[in-house]
Amino acid sequence: MAYSSMYPELVRFLESKKVQLVAVSKTQPLEKVQKLYELGQRTFGENRVQELMGKKDLLPGDIKWHLIGHLQKNKVKFIAPFISMIHSVDSLALAQVISKEAVKHNRIIPVLLQVKIAIEEAKYGFDPMLLEDNLSQLNDLPGIDIQGMMGMGTFTSDQEITRQEFQSMTRIYKETKANHFADVETFRELSMGMSGDYELAIEQGSTMVRIGSLLFNSIA
Numbered sequence: 365m366a367y368s369s370m371y372p373e374l375v376r377f378l379e380s381k382k383v384q385l386v387a388v389s390k391t392q393p394l395e396k397v398q399k400l401y402e403l404g405q406r407t408f409g410e411n412r413v414q415e416l417m418g419k420k421d422l423l424p425g426d427i428k429w430h431l432i433g434h435l436q437k438n439k440v441k442f443i444a445p446f447i448s449m450i451h452s453v454d455s456l457a458l459a460q461v462i463s464k465e466a467v468k469h470n471r472i473i474p475v476l477l478q479v480k481i482a483i484e485e486a487k488y489g490f491d492p493m494l495l496e497d498n499l500s501q502l503n504d505l506p507g508i509d510i511q512g513m514m515g516m517g518t519f520t521s522d523q524e525i526t527r528q529e530f531q532s533m534t535r536i537y538k539e540t541k542a543n544h545f546a547d548v549e550t551f552r553e554l555s556m557g558m559s560g561d562y563e564l565a566i567e568q569g570s571t572m573v574r575i576g577s578l579l580f581n582s583i584a
């Protein structure tokens with residue numbers, strides 16, 4: 365048996381919940397990514413532009429690549445021609461650069477707004493209190509389609525902390541949708557949940573999970 369039954373089982377579970385899987389392939393060797401591709405996975409996430417650029421041309425061309433980690437403004441130009449979604453839009457300035465590059469390439473790039481929800485010192489993401497001030501300007505940018513939000517919980521074994529953080533993320537997502545995207549059909553994604561907390565995230569309303577280690581560790 366080359367593969368454990370992890371992937372098909374996970375996919376069946378996620379499909380039953382109508383949750384999309386982003387397979388996080390960062391640090392994984394090409395052969396493992398290829399194996400997951402052969403099992404049917406088409407959406408993969410990377411957190412660093414350099415690693416993504418190195419892998420992309422060596423893997424099948426119909427993979428949908430998602431950028432999930434902090435993105436520096438000067439790296440946007442490399443991914444703008446092909447990226448399927450950017451989960452980590454954490455400032456107005458970054459959104460403006462993505463907008464400019466998207467227009468240059470005649471594309472509409474789907475993006476998510478990353479929000480700081482973790483009680484631990486989180487480096488990246490909009491402060492929920494300040495998000496409101498940026499939304500009208502974000503909403504006016506051409507070339508990007510704001511399709512929802514992304515949040516990361518505190519790295520902890522205390523499920524109660526994670527549950528509360530996911531709950532507040534869902535509340536912020538719903539409020540933002542009601543106040544700014546009520547008529548926008550494409551604003552419907554909440555990217556929340558990783559290997560250690562995806563079940564909790566789905567309980568709290570996640571529509572997209574980003575799972576790496578759990579998935580790839582089950583591939584021989």
Ligand SMILES: *Cc1c(COP(=O)(O)O)cnc(C)c1O
Pocket residue numbers: 388390411432433558559560574575576577578
């Ligand atoms: C690495 C990473 C993940 C996946 O983490 P696992 O615990 O391996 O599932 C998800 N989201 C982001 C932003 C990451 O950097």
